[in-house]
Amino acid sequence: MIQMKYAKLSALxxxxxxxxxxAQPAYGQSGGGGESAVPFLLIAPNARADGMGEAGAALSDDxxxxxxxxxxxAFSKGxxxxxxxxxxxxxxxxxxxxxxxxxxxxxxxxxxxxxSGSIIYLNLGSFERRDDQNNxxxxxxxxxxxxxxxxxxxxxxxxxxxxxIRFIYSALDPNPSQGQGIKGVGSTVSFDIGTLWKPSSIVxxxxxxxxxxxxxxxxxxxxxxxxxYIQKSQADPLPTNLRLGLGFKIVKSEFNNLEAVVDFSRxxxxxxxxxxxxxSTGAPTSKVIKSSxxxxxxxxxxxxWGSGGLKKVxxxxxxxxxxxxxxxxxxxxxxxxxxxxxxxxKFMTFGAGLRYDIYGFDFSYxxxxxxxxxxxxxxxxxxxxxxxxxxxxx
Numbered sequence: 001m002i003q004m005k006y007a008k009l010s011a012l013x014x015x016x017x018x019x020x021x022x023a024q025p026a027y028g029q030s031g032g033g034g035e036s037a038v039p040f041l042l043i044a045p046n047a048r049a050d051g052m053g054e055a056g057a058a059l060s061d062d063x064x065x066x067x068x069x070x071x072x073x074a075f076s077k078g079x080x081x082x083x084x085x086x087x088x089x090x091x092x093x094x095x096x097x098x099x100x101x102x103x104x105x106x107x108x109x110x111x112x113x114x115x116s117g118s119i120i121y122l123n124l125g126s127f128e129r130r131d132d133q134n135n136x137x138x139x140x141x142x143x144x145x146x147x148x149x150x151x152x153x154x155x156x157x158x159x160x161x162x163x164x165i166r167f168i169y170s171a172l173d174p175n176p177s178q179g180q181g182i183k184g185v186g187s188t189v190s191f192d193i194g195t196l197w198k199p200s201s202i203v204x205x206x207x208x209x210x211x212x213x214x215x216x217x218x219x220x221x222x223x224x225x226x227x228x229y230i231q232k233s234q235a236d237p238l239p240t241n242l243r244l245g246l247g248f249k250i251v252k253s254e255f256n257n258l259e260a261v262v263d264f265s266r267x268x269x270x271x272x273x274x275x276x277x278x279x280s281t282g283a284p285t286s287k288v289i290k291s292s293x294x295x296x297x298x299x300x301x302x303x304x305w306g307s308g309g310l311k312k313v314x315x316x317x318x319x320x321x322x323x324x325x326x327x328x329x330x331x332x333x334x335x336x337x338x339x340x341x342x343x344x345x346k347f348m349t350f351g352a353g354l355r356y357d358i359y360g361f362d363f364s365y366x367x368x369x370x371x372x373x374x375x376x377x378x379x380x381x382x383x384x385x386x387x388x389x390x391x392x393x394x
Contacts (some may be wrong), residue, residue, distance in 0.1 A: 035269045035294075037186070037227045037236035038170050040122040040144050045101040046084050047380040051351020051364035052318025053334025055263035057217035057245025060160070060196055062360075062384060063103040066116040066150050069217040069245065070162025071194035073114040073152035078389025079106045086380040088122070091372060096125040096141075107389070113153030116164075121145045129175060144170045150192070158199045164192035168238070170227065183229075190224030190238050213249040218242075223297060237294050240268045240301070255325050262317035270295040270303040311339045318349070329354050332364070347375065360384030 046064035049056035056064065060072030063082035084101040103118040124142035146169070152162035166189060173184030196217040203209045220242050226235035243265045251258035274292040276284035295303045318334025332351035338344055351364035361383055368376035 035237070035267065035271045036239040037229075038144060038146075038168055039239055040099075040120065041146060041168070041190075041222055042239055042241065043088075043099055043120075043122070044380075045103075045118075045120065046082060047351055047362035047364040047382040048320075048330075048332070048353060050366070050380050051332035051334060051349050051353075051362070052261055052320055053263075053316040053336045053349050055245060055261045055316040055318050055334060057194075057219055057243045057263050058196070058215045058247030058261050059245075060198065060215070060217075062386075063105045063116070063118075064101075064382075066103055066105065066118050066148065066162070066164060067101075069194040069196055069219040069243070070116070070150045070152050070164050070192055071160040071196040071219070072217060073105055073107075073116055073150070073162055074154045074160025074196065075198060076105055076107050076114050076152075076389070078387055080104070080384060080386040080389075082382060082384050084380055084382040086378060088378070089374045090377050090379070091374045094125055096123060098123050111151075113151060114162075116148075116150040116152070118148045119145065120148075124172070127173075140173065140175050142172050142174075144168075144172075148192075158197060160196045160198070162192075162194045162196075164194075164221075166190045166192070166222075166224075168224075168227065170229075172229065186227040186229040188225050188227040188238065190222045192219060192221040192223070194219035194221075213252060215247040217245040217247075219245075226294070226296075237269050237271075237297075237300065240297065242266045242268055255323060257322040257327070259320050260317070261320070262315065264313050264315060266304075266313045268301050268304040270300045270307055308339075308342055312342045314338045314343075314345075324355075327355050330362075345375075346370075347373075358385055358387045360386065 044050040044054045045067045046062070048062065049059065049064060049068060056068030059065065059068065060075045063080045065072035082103040086099045088097045088099045100121040101118065103116065105114055105116040107114040122144045124144070126139045126141050128136055129138050129140055146166050148164050148166040150162055150164035152160055155161050167187070168190060169187045171185045175183065194217065196215060198212065198215045200212050201209055202214055222238040222240045224238050226237050228235040243263055245261065245263040247259060247261045249257065249259045271294045272292060274288060275290040276288060279285050315337045316334065318332060321331045323329055330353035334349040336345060336347050338346065347366055347368045349364055349366050351362060353360065353362040364380045366375055366378040
């Protein structure tokens with residue numbers, strides 16, 4: 001009987017590598033399998049926010065807001081298409097490892113808000129299928145995708161609220177093992193809820209009225225049931241994530257605008273390690289006293305803070321400068337920080353953007369602060385097409 005264990009092993013190895021560099025806070029400490037599945041849902045989907053250190057919860061003026069904070073789309077106008085491409089983990093030099101993102105948003109007074117839709121696709125590459133005698137049985141492709149639909153509306157003049165629903169499909173090995181009928185494939189659904197506050201006027205002591213320079217956002221994403229690949233008892237949780245963002249327009253003039261943003265992000269997944277029996281010397285034996293398990297929602301939203309606490313909070317921040325009226329070109333810089341005990345990712349990002357008529361183009365470059373890091377030299381390219389909306393106020 002032919003077994004597909006080599007194929008499954010190859011896909012799972014690639015999955016582990018991706019997890020280690022896409023969402024290290026979730027995978028670095030568990031000691032087995034990682035704290036969550038489908039980490040591709042945590043990849044920054046657009047070059048603009050990526051150019052600012054992967055901070056986007058307090059921004060609200062492009063289609064990618066459905067990812068960063070669906071509440072921000074309540075302030076959008078007209079329609080927009082956003083398309084992003086990125087060769088993923090370029091240090092591996094794998095041409096078939098890439099990420100694609102497509103989003104569409106449309107604001108309508110008849111609907112009282114904005115509807116949005118997006119597709120995320122991550123191609124994990126091709127793998128060989130081999131039997132127990134190491135005979136080549138051909139190749140297969142591993143991939144993951146998510147389809148999201150959302151609706152956002154203004155609760156008050158200054159406060160937007162957005163909801164998303166998402167279908168997730170993960171095919172690490174789409175071929176069944178002969179005699180077993182089991183595939184390395186799983187699917188599930190998830191939900192997001194986000195809100196953005198953009199006050200038109202704030203009076204600060206000793207400063208006065210800063211008008212509409214400040215914004216604050218919150219997004220709780222990937223709320224949903226666990227995803228099962230083989231056995232329900234071994235199902236893995238989704239990468240439930242809490243993101244808080246602040247934005248402030250430092251310079252706001254006719255031709256020059258400078259904005260600073262910062263995001264605080266925390267995974268809300270709690271996995272408990274396996275407990276082994278100890279012998280008389282204190283060394284672990286092969287007897288399992290308690291198997292590893294994961295808290296279900298909504299308990300994990302609270303219990304997750306008991307592991308790592310605030311140390312698992314990542315900090316992302318950046319600056320964006322725009323010149324022109326209307327906005328013509330942009331320069332961006334950002335920095336991302338993660339605690340050394342929970343991933344230790346540290347990198348800078350740089351970006352630029354152009355706008356002309358209904359078209360926009362953004363690009364970003366990631367520079368890891370260590371040699372040969374798989375994320376280093378990651379490039380993202382985003383094409384925007386916006387029409388039907390009013391020119392945004394400067």
